[in-house]
Amino acid sequence: MSQRRRVYPSAEELRVWREFIETAEALRAELAGRLQEDFALSPGDYSVLLALSEAEGNRLRSSVLAAAIGWERSRLSHHLGRMERRGLIRRVECAADSRGAEAVLTEEGAGAFRAASLPHLREIRELFVDPLTPEQIAAVGEVATTLRAGLERRRGRP
Amino acid sequence: MSQRRRVYPSAEELRVWREFIETAEALRAELAGRLQEDFALSPGDYSVLLALSEAEGNRLRSSVLAAAIGWERSRLSHHLGRMERRGLIRRVECAADSRGAEAVLTEEGAGAFRAASLPHLREIRELFVDPLTPEQIAAVGEVATTLRAGLERRRGRP
DNA sequence: AAATTATAGTTGACGTGTCAATTAGGAGGT
C-alpha cells in the first residue's frame, strides 16, 4: 500500500517558507546597510578584511582567500580589483609561484576592519541573538543543519 | 542592581547566525538555479509573472506591481525592461493616468509561468518542507516573526 | 489660471555576481 502524499506545500508551509527567506534577506540587508553607512564597507569587503586580518602576515594567496570565504575565484578577482582601487588591499605577485597573486591588507584596510568589527558583532547580537531565546537559537541551528544536509543529498543526484 | 550582559555574541551564537544566513542563501540559490536551468526564469521574473498571473486581466500598474512584490519602482522598471526585451511582458500606457504604465502578461510570459509554477512549488516542498518536522516548521515561523518584529522596532529609532 | 508641490516612471552610474573565454605559468611523461 503506497501512502498518499501531498506534492505541493500547503498555504501555511508556503507562508513560513517566504517568511524564512525574506527575514534572512531583511537581516542581511540591515546589517549591510549599517556597515555601509557607518564604515563604507560592503559585506563582501568585510569578509575579505576579516580573512586577511586573521591571516599570517595579513596576506593570503588569492585562491586560498577564495576558499576561506567560499567564493569563486572570478568573484574574488573582481572584488579585489574594487578593493584595491579604494586602497583597502594591495596585490603583490607570489614569490613561490609566479602565476599566483597575494592579497595584502593595507594600513587603511586594517583600520577599516578594526573600526567595523565590534560594532558589526554588536549588530548581530541585537538583531539575531537578543530577540531569540537560547532554545530558539538552538532550534535554528538544527534546522539549518538539517536543511543543508538535504541540499547536499541532492547535489549528488540532481 | 543592573544585570551584567554580554555585548558580543558567543562563538556558538555566531556559528548559528552564519548557518542561518548561509543556509537561507544556499536554498535561495538552489531554487534560482533550477528555475533558471529548467525554465530560463530568474526569481525576479517569477515574482513578476506570479503577480501578473493573479491580477485582473493579467495586467497591473507599475506602482501597484512594485508594491505587490515589495520592490522599489526603479528596480521594477529595470527588470520590466529586461523582461520586455525577452517577450515575457508588454508595457502599455495607462488610460486613466498618462504618467502611468501598465505591465501586461504576454502569451509567452503566461506560458512560462504555467510551466514553471508547479515544479517550483515541488522544489520548495522537497528542499524546505520535507526535511523538517511540522514542529520545526512552526518554530521557524515563530523565529522569523520574532526577528522581523525586532527589525521593525529598530526602524523607528535607528 | 498660475505657481507650487507631489507622484509615476525612466534613466545612468556604479557595485555586485556568474559564466565562459583567455593568459600565463607549473608539472609530468616521453
Add this chain to the structure above:
DNA sequence: ACCTCCTAATTGACACGTCAACTATAATTT
C-alpha cells in the same frame, strides 16, 4: 627539450540592485 595537461588568476559580457537625477503629468494652493 618538448608536448600535454592542470592550475592561478584575470577579463569581458551580461544580469541584477541601489541611488540619485531627471521627465512628465497630476493635484493642490494661492
